Amino acid sequence: xxxxxxxxxxxxxxxxxxxxxxxxxxxxxxxxxxxxxxxxxxxxxxxxxxxxxxxxxxxxxxxxxxxxxxxxxxxxxxxxxxxxxxxxxxxxxxxxxxxxxxxxxxxxxxxxxxxxxxxxxxxxxxxxxxxxxxxxxxxxxxxxxxxxxxxxxxxxxxxxxxxxxxxxxxxxxxxxxxxxxxxxxxxxxxxxxxxxxxxxxxxxxxxxxxxxxxxxxxxxxxxxxxxxxxxxxxxxxxxxxxxxxxxxxxxxxxxxxxxxxxxxxxxxxxxxxxxxxxxxxxxxxxxxxxxxxxxxxxxxxxxxxxxxxxxxxxxxxxxxxxxxxxxxxxxxxxxxxxxxxxxxxxxxxxxxxxxxxxxxxxxxxxxxxxxxxxxxxxxxxxxxxxxxxxxxxxxxxxxxxxxxxxxxxxxxxxxxxxxxxxxxxxxxxxxxxxxxxxxxxxxxxxxxxxxxxxxxxxxxxxxxxxxxxxxxxxxxxxxxxxxxxxxxxxxxxx
Amino acid sequence: xxxxxxxxxxxxxxxxxxxxxxxxxxxxxxxxxxxxxxxxxxxxxxxxxxxxxxxxxxxxxxxxxxxxxxxxxxxxxxxxxxxxxxxxxxxxxxxxxxxxxxxxxxxxxxxxxxxxxxxxxxxxxxxxxxxxxxxxxxxxxxxxxxxxxxxxxxxxxxxxxxxxxxxxxxxxxxxxxxxxxxxxxxxxxxxxxxxxxxxxxxxxxxxxxxxxxxxxxxxxxxxxxxxxxxxxxxxxxxxxxxxxxxxxxxxxxxxxxxxxxxxxxxxxxxxxxxxxxxxxxxxxxxxxxxxxxxxxxxxxxxxxxxxxxxxxxxxxxxxxxxxxxxxxxxxxxxxxxxxxxxxxxxxxxxxxxxxxxxxxxxxxxxxxxxxxxxxxxxxxxxxxxxxxxxxxxxxxxxxxxxxxxxxxxxxxxxxxxxxxxxxxxxxxxxxxxxxxxxxxxxxxxxxxxxxxxxxxxxxxxxxxxxxxxxxxxxxxxxxxxxxxx
Numbered sequence: 017x018x019x020x021x022x023x024x025x026x027x028x029x030x031x032x033x034x035x036x037x038x039x040x041x042x043x044x045x046x047x048x049x050x051x052x053x054x055x056x057x058x059x060x061x062x063x064x065x066x067x068x069x070x071x072x073x074x075x076x077x078x079x080x081x082x083x084x085x086x087x088x089x090x091x092x093x094x095x096x097x098x099x100x101x102x103x104x105x106x107x108x109x110x111x112x113x114x115x116x117x118x119x120x121x122x123x124x125x126x127x128x129x130x131x132x133x134x135x136x137x138x139x140x141x142x143x144x145x146x147x148x149x150x151x152x153x154x155x156x157x158x159x160x161x162x163x164x165x166x167x168x169x170x171x172x173x174x175x176x177x178x179x180x181x182x183x184x185x186x187x188x189x190x191x192x193x194x195x196x197x198x199x200x201x202x203x204x205x206x207x208x209x210x211x212x213x214x215x216x217x218x219x220x221x222x223x224x225x226x227x228x229x230x231x232x233x234x235x236x237x238x239x240x241x242x243x244x245x246x247x248x249x250x251x252x253x254x255x256x257x258x259x260x261x262x263x264x265x266x267x268x269x270x271x272x273x274x275x276x277x278x279x280x281x282x283x284x285x286x287x288x289x290x291x292x293x294x295x296x297x298x299x300x301x302x303x304x305x306x307x308x309x310x311x312x313x314x315x316x317x318x319x320x321x322x323x324x325x326x327x328x329x330x331x332x333x334x335x336x337x338x339x340x341x342x343x344x345x346x347x348x349x350x351x352x353x354x355x356x357x358x359x360x361x362x363x364x365x366x367x368x369x370x371x372x373x374x375x376x377x378x379x380x381x382x383x384x385x386x387x388x389x390x391x392x393x394x395x396x397x398x399x400x401x402x403x404x405x406x407x408x409x410x411x412x413x414x415x416x417x418x419x420x421x422x423x424x425x426x427x428x429x430x431x432x433x434x435x436x437x438x439x440x441x442x443x444x445x446x447x448x449x450x451x452x453x454x455x456x457x458x459x460x461x462x463x464x465x466x467x468x469x470x471x472x473x474x475x476x477x478x479x480x481x482x483x484x485x486x487x488x489x490x491x492x493x494x495x496x497x498x499x500x501x502x503x504x505x506x507x508x509x510x
Numbered sequence: 511x512x513x514x515x516x517x518x519x520x521x522x523x524x525x526x527x528x529x530x531x532x533x534x535x536x537x538x539x540x541x542x543x544x545x546x547x548x549x550x551x552x553x554x555x556x557x558x559x560x561x562x563x564x565x566x567x568x569x570x571x572x573x574x575x576x577x578x579x580x581x582x583x584x585x586x587x588x589x590x591x592x593x594x595x596x597x598x599x600x601x602x603x604x605x606x607x608x609x610x611x612x613x614x615x616x617x618x619x620x621x622x623x624x625x626x627x628x629x630x631x632x633x634x635x636x637x638x639x640x641x642x643x644x645x646x647x648x649x650x651x652x653x654x655x656x657x658x659x660x661x662x663x664x665x666x667x668x669x670x671x672x673x674x675x676x677x678x679x680x681x682x683x684x685x686x687x688x689x690x691x692x693x694x695x696x697x698x699x700x701x702x703x704x705x706x707x708x709x710x711x712x713x714x715x716x717x718x719x720x721x722x723x724x725x726x727x728x729x730x731x732x733x734x735x736x737x738x739x740x741x742x743x744x745x746x747x748x749x750x751x752x753x754x755x756x757x758x759x760x761x762x763x764x765x766x767x768x769x770x771x772x773x774x775x776x777x778x779x780x781x782x783x784x785x786x787x788x789x790x791x792x793x794x795x796x797x798x799x800x801x802x803x804x805x806x807x808x809x810x811x812x813x814x815x816x817x818x819x820x821x822x823x824x825x826x827x828x829x830x831x832x833x834x835x836x837x838x839x840x841x842x843x844x845x846x847x848x849x850x851x852x853x854x855x856x857x858x859x860x861x862x863x864x865x866x867x868x869x870x871x872x873x874x875x876x877x878x879x880x881x882x883x884x885x886x887x888x889x890x891x892x893x894x895x896x897x898x899x900x901x902x903x904x905x906x907x908x909x910x911x912x913x914x915x916x917x918x919x920x921x922x923x924x925x926x927x928x929x930x931x932x933x934x935x936x937x938x939x940x941x942x943x944x945x946x947x948x949x950x951x952x953x954x955x956x957x958x959x960x961x962x963x964x965x966x967x968x969x970x971x972x973x974x975x976x977x978x979x980x981x982x983x984x985x986x987x988x989x990x991x992x993x994x995x
Contacts, residue, residue, distance in 0.1 A: 056613050060833045062606065062714040063593045063615060065747050095829055097876075099853055106832030163837070299876040301885060304718035304826055307748055 019221040019262075021255050022232070023187050024179035025247075027194060028172045029204045030146065030212040031075045036169035037145045038066030038109060043170045045210065047149075050164035058169035060104030065305050068093075072171040073116070073309060075203045076143045077319045079173050080117025082201050082326060083138050083194075087316050091116040092308040096298045101163045102148040110174075112300040115142035116309070122177075122197070123328060124189045131342070136190055137178030146170040173203075179218065184251035191215060191244050196327050200353050208243050215241050219254045220269065223262055233258050234272035238286055240279045250279040254286050330356060338369025347377050355391045358398050365402030368409055375405065379422060396425055396433050403435045407442070414497060417447035449497040459492045460504050474509050482506060513538040514675030515993050518584045518732045521678060525572065525583050532565040532572075532583025536627050539585050543630070543676045549657055551649040552670040554590045554600060556630040561585065564627045571625070579624030580739055586621055587671045587680035590631035591638055592723065593712040594618050597628075601714050602646035603636045605834045605841045605860035615712020616747065617681065617723055617740045624739045629677050632667030636862045637831065638683055638716040640664050641691060641934060644925045645864040652921065653695060654994040655960055659918040662692030665726070669696040672726045673994060679736050680726040685717050686819050687913075687938025689724045690950035694913035694963025697952045697992060699733045699980075700726050704970045705945035706751040708737075709744030715830040717823040718749075720942040729990050730951065730980045734758035737973060756974055765982050766975065771797045772807035772906030781933075783916040789954030789962040790912045796986050797910070807902040807909055811894045812940060818895065819939040820932055821875050821888040828872025831865065867928065896944035899969070908979045909967040911937050913950045917960035937965060947973050951980050952989035961989075 036043055039057035046053060056064035080087055094112035120138040125131060148168035153159035175194070181187045195206040195213065206213040220235045238254060241247045254277070261267070277286035302308075325333070327349050334345040334356075348359050358380075363372035380401070384394060404421050407413045413421070424441045425433035442448050463485055464471055473481040482505055489501045511520060513535055524530045540558055547553055568583040588594060591601045593611035595618070600606045614622070621628065635645035643651040643666035651666040653659040654674040661670040665682025669692035672680050682689040684702035693700020701724045708723045715721060725736035741755040773794055794804055836842035836856025843855035861869070875884035902909060915934055924931045941948040946967055953964035964983070968976040984990055 056611075060838065061593075061611065061613075062599070062601070062609070062833075063611070063710075063712040065711050065715075065749075067746060067748050097829060097832060099832070099835060101837045101849070104833060104838050106835055107829055297878045299829075299873065299878070299881070301825065301829070301876055301881070305715075305748060 017226060018224045019259060020224070021182055021184075021251075022179045022220050022222055023181035023183075023251060024218040025177045025181065025187060025190060026216045026218070027175045027177075027191070028214040029079070029175065029198060029206060031072055031079075031171040031173060032202070032204050032212075033069060033072045033075065033171055035069055037069050037072050037143065037171035039169055040069075041169065046166050047164065050162070050166060053166040054168070058104075059165060060106075066109060066303075068306060068309070069171065072143065074319065075171075076116055076141070076173055077311070077316070078201055078323060079175075079198065079203050080120065080141050081316075081320055081323055082197055082203075083117075083120040083122050083141060083175065085117035085120030085138060085141055087117050087311055088114065089311055090114065090308060091311070093303040093306045094300045095303050096144075096300055098296055098298060100147070100150075101161070102150045102165075102168065104148070104165060104168060108145060108147065109303055109306070110144035111142035115140045116311075117141045122190065122193060124186065124193045126186055126189060134180075134186075136180045136186075139176045139178055141173050141175045144172050144174060146172050184248040184255070187217065187251055188244050188248040191247060193328075196350065200327050201323060202353075208241075215247055217241065217247060217251055217254075218274075219251055219258070221255065221258050221262065232269040233262050234267060234269050235274045236286070237274060237276045238279055239276060239289075242279075242281060246279060246281055249281075249284060250286060253284060257286065324353070334359075334369075338363050338373065340369060340373050344373045344377055347381075348373065351381070351391070358391050358394075361398035362402045362405065365399055366405035366409060368405065371405055371408065372402070375401065379419070383426065396422070400425065400433050400435055400438070403438055407438070411497065412449055413442060413447050414449065417442070417445075417449075420445060420447060449500075456489075456493060456496060456501070456504065459489055460501070460508055463488045463492070464505070464508050471509050474506075482509070512675075514542045515728075516678065517728045518581070518678040518735060519729075521584060522582070532568045532627060533562060535583065536561050536565040536585055536629065539629060539675075539677055542674070546674060547676065549652060550654055550661075550670050550674050550676075551651050552632055552661070552667040552674060552676055553587070553630045554602065554633050554648060554667070555598060557597060557628060561627050561629045568625050568627070579626070580735065581621065581679070582625035583627060584679060585627045585629040585677045586736070587630050587632050587668055587677040588618070588628060589634050589638075589665050589668045589680070589682045591634055591683060591714040591716075592618065592631075592681065593714065594628065594631070597631065599631065599714070600648075601637050602634045602643070602648055603860065603862070603865070604647045605857075606714075607647070607841065609840055611712075613712065616709035616744045618712060620740050620742075626679075626739075630671075632665070632671055632680060632682075634667055634682075635664035635688075636865050637714070637827070638664040638685055638688055638721075639827070639864050639868055641687070641931050642666060642919070642921070642924065644921065645862055647862055650921055653918045653960070655697060656918070656958070658920055659960060660695065660921050660923075662695035662918060664688040664692075665700075666692045666695075668726050669693050669698055669700060672696070672698045672728060675993070678728065679732060681723055681736070681740070682726055683713055683716075683721055683723050684938075684942065685720045685722075685823060686935050686942055689726065690938050690941075690948055690963070690965060691914050691935075693726060693950040694965075695918035695961065697955075697961030697963075697989070697994070698726055698728060699730055699949065699951050699990065700724065700963075701733050701737065701949040701973075701976075702941060702947060703737060703741065703973060704751070704947045705942070706749050707753075707947070707971070707973065708740050709742070709747040709750045711744050711746040711750075715826075717826040718830060719826060720819075720823055722942075730949075730977055730984050731759060731762060733949070733980075734762055734977045737977075741973075751971070753971055758974060758977055761974070762977055762981050763985075764978060765800065766907065766978050767801075769797065769800070769802040769908070769979065769982070770906040771802045771804050771979075772902055772909035773804055774809065774812075774909075774911055775806040781915045782912065783956075785954070785956045786912050786914070786916060786962055790910070790964060793953045793964045793983060794910060796983055800982055800986065805906050807906060809895075809898045809902060809940070811891060811898050812936075814891050815895060815939045815943060816933060816935055818888045818891045818943060819935065820871070821884050822892065822943070824868040824872035825875045825885050825888075826872065828869045828876065831861075831869055834860070836860075864928065892943050895940060899940070899944045899946055899967075903969045907968070907975060911965045911967070913937055913963040913965045917956045917958070917962055941967055946970055947976055949976055949980050951984060952992070953983070953987070954989060955992070961992075
């Protein structure tokens with residue numbers, strides 16, 4: 017007997033609009049000042065009415081198109097009704113049977129060695145408003161619970177995958193790729209720790225019996241997942257648990273309804289949650305306060321244009337066009353769109369993608385980390401860095417000297433480093449490589465003439481003897497390229 | 511002319527002529543309220559000091575020659591399901607008995623901009639559910655014509671206030687007839703505009719796709735004036751219409767040439783009172799005498815109006831009233847065992863029977879397994895009802911019908927028979943279901959001296975036509991000039 021793991025993920029992503037989905041309250045994360053980013057609408061006061069935030073719909077469309085969904089011409093809003101203190105209207109405005117996008121996919125890499133990829137199906141992605149936040153007395157001493165409605169009304173996109181994932185690792189890869197994609201297109205910051213990305217996992221096994229039959233085990237929905245690693249661990253645990261359970265009880269999907277279990281990260285186990293025997297009846301119906309939304313072909317086209325190249329295809333293009341390694345390409349892409357744009361400008365301008373990649377992934381990235389700053393705030397603009405690298409390409413300075421120039425440009429805090437400063441620094445510090453071989457030749461000749469013993473040593477096989485001669489030439493002619501000097505000396509002595 | 515029986519237009523003319531001040535008018539209304547509202551119970555709260563202060567301010571502005579709004583110095587009463595900033599808005603329910611909104615409804619902002627005097631909040635059936643104010647948690651409004659009879663509902667307080675001389679103008683809300691029916695019962699003008707003509711922002715929602723705020727007045731001219739002030743697009747209400755607001759009083763006195771008046775042949779409504787029938791036919795004769803052509807109209811799905819309404823309205827209400835949970839604002843029970851019990855206890859204790867009845871009906875109609883057969887089906891029938899009107903208005907300009915099957919019933923007569931109460935909505939619910947505007951104008955008097963109204967209906971956004979047609983009738987008759995003893 018053997019089994020296949022079947023996983024589907026439901027992901028909620030907070031859209032990074034300035035204001036909420038149906039009112040103009042701020043969406044800023046502000047737990048220290050509860051109930052200050054509220055108004056009659058998101059408080060659900062009597063008489064208040066929702067008004068759609070167009071930008072949220074726009075970002076929702078971008079999201080749907082980014083995951084290759086169809087955007088139907090007609091979509092509407094439905095009320096999902098249930099009672100809970102963090103839901104002031106006692107209904108959530110969501111989308112039920114006509115979501116704003118459906119039938120998409122997200123390609124993920126499932127084997128880093130073979131680079132095998134697979135497309136994970138996406139059933140739908142729809143918009144809905146977030147609820148507020150309850151906080152309970154964790155001590156259990158029976159103090160009051162509190163409700164903060166700052167978050168209530170924040171726009172969410174709910175993305176439901178097909179149960180196409182086959183392992184905990186694939187699930188994690190899916191989340192990582194989704195996060196990369198959605199941060200890339202600037203719709204969300206997808207931070208699980210801060211709650212701007214939430215995930216529930218639906219897991220069961222398909223048991224392959226000896227007689228050839230396939231029996232599915234009951235589906236379990238795992239909640240309370242707080243990190244990508246947690247998702248992976250929880251699924252691994254759950255798979256083992258379900259396999260044990262199957263071997264003990266033989267209960268299949270037909271015998272037991274869908275169960276909800278919570279992940280306990282401290283203990284590393286999932287626990288059954290009581291009191292959910294019946295599925296809630298949300299009594300969905302179209303919200304009579306809101307108009308349906310129609311999407312024209314032009315609008316769809318326009319958002320598609322805005323969408324820009326997605327990370328996966330950009331990764332491939334970097335590998336192909338700039339001859340980068342998979343590793344380097346991934347490092348650059350993973351830093352986000354602005355960083356990749358920076359790299360690309362440097363690469364284009366200096367003409368050497370690999371050189372640009374080295375600098376960008378080592379020197380620039382190191383500086384960004386040390387300064388704790390974003391690429392958009394980095395003082396050396398891509399055209400300036402490209403100009404430095406151009407000089408290396410043209411053999412005007414060594415890479416080592418280029419690093420000196422780089423540091424010198426960074427240390428000038430009074431003005432923004434510009435291209436003209438580069439040559440001045442080179443001149444001031446005497447970093448320029450001499451390309452005038454006539455002068456160099458004369459010095460080499462004179463050094464050779466003055467060091468008959470070293471020349472003799474070299475000619476009798478002591479390769480190392482050239483070292484001292486190089487040193488002498490360099491002293492005479494600062495800015496000589498040691499490589500060139502070595503070549504010329506050897507030529508002269510041979 | 512007595513202040514408390516004058517029209518707003520008359521009062522405005524007198525103020526502009528310097529013959530009377532807003533303070534005098536307001537004081538006279540407040541005096542009338544204090545003398546007679548004990549017997550009528552039109553008001554749930556009266557903002558005496560604030561009203562007088564506003565009146566004085568308007569008088570000062572008028573003296574100083576400062577610009578004034580269209581209703582400057584005129585008292586207006588508001589149904590107590592319209593949110594007024596800093597003034598309790600109870601919806602006649604224990605659930606909101608102490609609720610003070612932190613904001614004004616859009617129409618309240620418009621009234622303030624028009625320099626109207628907000629005099630008080632009027633009684634209604636709890637959460638606008640009912641036809642007599644007998645479902646109010648606090649008091650029942652009596653009909654000023656005969657206090658043993660109901661003023662009607664749900665906007666009974668607002669209708670009675672105008673009829674009893676407490677305020678020349680008032681506002682109500684109409685979901686299935688809640689302006690037109692009490693207007694008819696109380697012998698005043700009451701109008702439901704086209705759905706979306708007036709903003710619902712700040713109107714405590716009963717049935718979102720049916721609710722509209724509208725004016726009560728003593729004559730058609732006043733109704734036109736008040737309608738103009740409260741109409742217009744509000745960005746905070748997605749369902750409010752972009753359509754520009756015409757000057758509704760400009761051509762009001764111009765009769766409609768070649769008017770085609772539709773009527774329902776064979777007024778066979780069960781329980782249609784003979785006097786109501788007679789008044790309706792007499793009204794049609796008036797139009798005929800003015801040169802109008804009378805044309806019978808077929809509304810084949812009219813017989814489903816009440817059933818359709820009583821699925822859609824409670825369904826939406828069950829959802830709109832779910833927010834009253836005792837958690838965030840409003841009534842919270844004092845004794846309960848856990849969270850779920852807190853919800854149950856708060857709602858159980860603070861909602862009246864009719865509200866609970868409709869919440870249960872609506873919850874049932876939206877439940878899994880029943881949604882298709884009830885709510886969805888009702889929405890489809892609603893489309894057919896609307897199509898009937900579109901069809902009818904191809905052949906006629908307005909449609910004239912009774913407002914209610916009977917004049918005002920006695921208080922207590924129908925309160926134990928909710929179904930009978932529902933069936934009386936037969937003439938009014940069609941306008942809410944199809945979104946068209948409707949007006950009730952005084953058109954008769956029963957033997958018992960109880961008013962009888964005439965309903966006129968027009969296509970969407972044809973309020974101007976509706977008002978002019980109403981004015982044509984009003985000019986030929988004196989029903990609107992009668993006042994209760």
